[in-house]
Amino acid sequence: MTLLITNNLTKAYGPVVGLRDCTLEAGAGEVLGLLGPNGAGKSTLLRILVGLIRPTSGRAQIMGHDVTLNTTDVRKALAYLPGDARMPQSFSGKEVLRIWAGLHPAACHERSLSVADRLDLDLARRVGLMSTGMRQKLALAAVFAVDAPLIILDEPTA
Structure with a gap:
């Protein structure tokens, strides 16, 4: 089953082209990594896919839904x-995971707690007292609480 398709996806910011003619396809169970230097368009592509910005031209679909027309789906x-x-x-950390789980219809708070445990997170600690790496792990635990067919991570190891 194809989860993600892009066809000649382009995004221009005025005279600057942030993404040019991106065509790709990813199916269920596949892991797709985007590699490239700063400014190559990786984050721009992901922001288009999740509906945060609109492409200048081209098309993108997730599970058959056009990302610009069916943003809710x-x-x-x-x-x-x-x-x-x-x-x-x-x-x-525990409060963050509880709130995050309430924001997505397919999220499971217990799943986020399980992921946090595997990542050895101290969920009693305040986010402001966590290291950058621990905050990133907390964010990953929140995302993996969602039972979604497609998980999009932008710089997950930053």
Whole structure:
């Protein structure tokens, strides 16, 4: 089953082209990594796929839904971790996971707690007192709480 298709996807920011003619396909069970230097368009592509920005031209579909026309259906089919995930600094890790689980219809708080345990996270600790690496692990635990056919991670090891 094909989960993701892009065809000649392009995004221009005025005179600057951030993504040019991206065509790709990914199926169920596949892992797809985007590699390239800063400014190559990786984050731009992901932001188009999750409906945060619109392409200048080309098409993208997730589970047969056009990402620019069916944003509600697209968002139900995926979980997304942005490269700059922000969390309330005064909240505990457990509070962040509970709130995150309530934001997505396919999220499971117990699953996020299980992932956090495997990542050896101290969920009682306030986010503001966590190291950058621990905050990133917390964000990953939140994303993997979602039972979605497609998980999109932008710079998951940053």
